[in-house]
Amino acid sequence: MASEHDALRLAIDAARVPRHVAVIMDGNGRWAERHGEHRMMGHANGVNAVRETLTGAGEVGVKYLTLYAFSTENWNRPQAEVEALMDLLVRTLTSELDSLNENRVRLNAIGDLDKLPPDCLRLLREAMASTAGNDRITLTLALSYSARWELMRMARRMAEDVQHGLLSAADVDESAVAARLATAGLPDPELLIRTSGERRISNFLLWQIAYAELWFTDTLWPDFTRADLYRAILDYQQRERRFGLVSEQVKA
Numbered sequence: 001m002a003s004e005h006d007a008l009r010l011a012i013d014a015a016r017v018p019r020h021v022a023v024i025m026d027g028n029g030r031w032a033e034r035h036g037e038h039r040m041m042g043h044a045n046g047v048n049a050v051r052e053t054l055t056g057a058g059e060v061g062v063k064y065l066t067l068y069a070f071s072t073e074n075w076n077r078p079q080a081e082v083e084a085l086m087d088l089l090v091r092t093l094t095s096e097l098d099s100l101n102e103n104r105v106r107l108n109a110i111g112d113l114d115k116l117p118p119d120c121l122r123l124l125r126e127a128m129a130s131t132a133g134n135d136r137i138t139l140t141l142a143l144s145y146s147a148r149w150e151l152m153r154m155a156r157r158m159a160e161d162v163q164h165g166l167l168s169a170a171d172v173d174e175s176a177v178a179a180r181l182a183t184a185g186l187p188d189p190e191l192l193i194r195t196s197g198e199r200r201i202s203n204f205l206l207w208q209i210a211y212a213e214l215w216f217t218d219t220l221w222p223d224f225t226r227a228d229l230y231r232a233i234l235d236y237q238q239r240e241r242r243f244g245l246v247s248e249q250v251k252a
């Protein structure tokens, strides 16, 4: 018998799958609370949802999946939770590396990575190097990331390039900005998903989501499945993306 996600997957138009899907994974803490568990159990179960989403994205031909795993602001959480999240990242990278390679997943990371604990950063760099040749899907983890940090660093890089005579003010255009962002080389996301009922962007990919379709669900992140991803993609395929044009122009 076909499962629910198989039926949803078959309804997706393969020619119009978003190339890049970005996800704000939210609600791990509330999931834990509802199950009478410690917050960390919410994060641990969130890893299953990451695996599920990555598999589902690969199955329908999404080429880039970007996950907001740890924000600049998350450093201000209680120290025990920050340490446990870093520990979870280390354990997950270690246990999933073979599977990433078997499934031809290229691992990438964006953010102020030098702020990560040294063992975590070393493992992350090793995992990125080990998966660098994979071409099925690029999984980008946003770690110690915020869009304002990224835009501030872009402005600094640009000022330095002007100072060193590598760039003139007249040459500053969209591509000059994009090339100095952490996402340089990645296409912009066409679809942004946020779980847990919140309808905010929370400092995520502000430049890159200029034309993204937004999709919100009340589902808490640990309960998110590939069926939910497929619902988001199906909803995206129903929408007309106009990029500032009128409907007749888009149809022509």
Ligand code: FPP
Pocket: 025, 026, 027, 028, 029, 030, 031, 043, 044, 046, 047, 050, 067, 068, 069, 070, 074, 088, 089, 092, 093, 141, 221
């Ligand atoms: C948001 O839930 C989730 C996070 C801040 C961390 C996300 C981490 C994972 C899903 C696991 C680790 C991921 C990888 C890739 C190894 P919240 O804690 O803000 O939930 P709440 O709003 O209900 O408190």
